Amino acid sequence: MAYNPITRARAKPSGGRGETLVWYLTRLSAVALFVLALSHFSITHFVFDPSEQTAEWIRENRWSSLVWRSFDWLMLMMVLLHSALGMRTVLSDIVTRPRARMLVLSGLYILTIILFVLGSAVVFTLPGMEVAAAR
Amino acid sequence: MSRYLGLAFTYRGGAGSWAYVLHRLSGIGVWLFIVLHVLDIWLVGANAEAYDEILAFYASPAGRVMETLLGAALLYHALNGMRILLIDLWPSLTRWHRQLWWLSWILFFGLGVPGALIILKPIWQGLIPAVAGLVIPGVR
Structure with missing residues (x-):
């Protein structure tokens, strides 16, 4: 794999269309996460304290808003996309034998899909929206 | 594996290698937390008591x-990622890559220490009261 000699990040692939797409998607999700993940960390640690964000608080405050549910679901998709592509690059560097690499990467993709399903399930099904509707 | 470590630690011009x-x-660290974090948020719906117990640990x-270390990893990754992106988009910035590297550290500590x-x-x-009590007699 080719690297930028200065930043040592992956150089833009010159060959296959798939790898070029991976390269662009990594950077596109990076820009989204620069805003989403940093503001999420700031809200959960600087605006509120971890001690006050109980399950009840999430139901009745944070996720009683469609805006914040959408924000969190978009962040979930971006972070799973970005981390799956990043870990794919890391694991491909570590595991070089084709069979082992295929197994490890399959595991990564299955884990990513499971996390997407569980994360989406809670965003979409957690009661709390009726609190917003009642206001 | 050894090939990977070799690649990681081969000297290729200071800042770039460390970055x-x-x-x-x-x-990798943030990814490990993301796996935990999606599961704990899933528990908000599936088992709220278990989530509150995990939250008590977070607090x-x-x-x-550990959250401070997570924040440091997240902030470093975000700032260095921006540096990578800027150099990818405008290769002429390569001339200033060292200045960008130092700028990312100024932002890292400037935002990270108050955080x-x-x-x-x-x-x-x-x-503070405990230390003050030791240094100044009578203050508690």
């Missing part, structure tokens, strides 16, 4: 130290 090693380590002193102080407040808040 690369730290980018990978912080990326504990040990949890706060760490806020997260760790319950730990150091208790220490």
Whole structure:
């Protein structure tokens, strides 16, 4: 794999269309996460304290808003996309034998899909929206 | 594996090598937390009591130290990622890559130190009267 000699990040692939797409998607999700993940960390640690964000608080405050549910679901998709592509690059560097690499990467993709399903399930099904509707 | 470590630690011009090693380590660290974090948020719906127990750990002193490290990893990865992106988009910035590297560290400490102080407040808040009591007799 080719690297930028200065930043040592992956150089833009010159060959296959798939790898070029991976390269662009990594950077596109990076820009989204620069805003989403940093503001999420700031809200959960600087605006509120971890001690006050109980399950009840999430139901009745944070996720009683469609805006914040959408924000969190978009962040979930971006972070799973970005981390799956990043870990794919890391694991491909570590595991070089084709069979082992295929197994490890399959595991990564299955884990990513499971996390997407569980994360989406809670965003979409957690009661709390009726609190917003009642206001 | 040894090939990977060799690649990671081969000297290729100072800042770039360190930036690369730290980018990978912080990326892997944040990914591990994401796996935990999606599962704990899933528990908000599936088992709220279990979620509240995990939250109690996040709010504990040990949890706060780990969140500070998580925040550091996230902030470093975000800032160095921006540096990578800027150089990818405008290769002429390569000329200033060292300045960009130092700028990312200025932002890292400038934003990170106040952030760490806020997260760790319950730990150091208790220490101030204790230390003051040791140094100034009669103050508690």
